[in-house]
Amino acid sequence: MWLMQLADGVRTVVTDRTGGFSTGPYDSRNLGTNVGDAPRAVARNRARTVAEIGAEAAVFMRQIHGVRVERVFAAHEGVPDTDAVFTDTPGLALAALGADCPGVVVAGDGWVGAAHAGRVGTLGGVVPALVEAMRKAGADDLAAFIGPGACGRCYEVPEEMRAASPLAMRSTTSWGTPALDLRAALTAQLADLGVPTAHDPRCTIETPELYSYRRDTTTGRFATFIWLT
Numbered sequence: 001m002w003l004m005q006l007a008d009g010v011r012t013v014v015t016d017r018t019g020g021f022s023t024g025p026y027d028s029r030n031l032g033t034n035v036g037d038a039p040r041a042v043a044r045n046r047a048r049t050v051a052e053i054g055a056e057a058a059v060f061m062r063q064i065h066g067v068r069v070e071r072v073f074a075a076h077e078g079v080p081d082t083d084a085v086f087t088d089t090p091g092l093a094l095a096a097l098g099a100d101c102p103g104v105v106v107a108g109d110g111w112v113g114a115a116h117a118g119r120v121g122t123l124g125g126v127v128p129a130l131v132e133a134m135r136k137a138g139a140d141d142l143a144a145f146i147g148p149g150a151c152g153r154c155y156e157v158p159e160e161m162r163a164a165s166p167l168a169m170r171s172t173t174s175w176g177t178p179a180l181d182l183r184a185a186l187t188a189q190l191a192d193l194g195v196p197t198a199h200d201p202r203c204t205i206e207t208p209e210l211y212s213y214r215r216d217t218t219t220g221r222f223a224t225f226i227w228l229t
Ligand SMILES: [Zn+2]
Pocket: 150, 151, 152, 153, 154, 155, 203, 204, 205, 206
């Protein structure tokens, strides 16, 4: 697991594949439901992870590459049709699940938020929607952290898709073909909102201890967590 301190009284953890109960292509700390893994293994992985990171409870989302933001107050195994959540409840860890899509977590003024920001969600503005919701709730001084995702040197797409994407998202693979750079696009969105951003430098496709859909197709999901201590 990978830890960082985004703000005073805030903790962020990125999980990896190790130390869980799942087997086969989900080996072993898969935190995602609906990917074909045994539900009992996922439930045990979630419970173990929440205990190990030192949170009291966790909120997971049923992510749909949308832009809906919901304020949460208590543990949830899957907030329906939601790609961003925020809370001011201490000890309640918010999870953005991914296997190439970056999780983005935001903190400030006693609030934390988490968003699942893949290509579609980033284009739709899920992270700006989260920042706006948190600011409306009273969190002015925000900072963000972008979790691991497919990097701009690996995330190959058709040329038409690159051409239709915002400039900040356009990239080229290390082998010279069209690509997208979600981290760059997200960093630009957050900068436009005045939110300073740090990131996990790891690329999911290039990092065996992280799940990658691009690399493995049938696979699990890791989480980027944030909570108030
Ligand atoms: Zn890469």
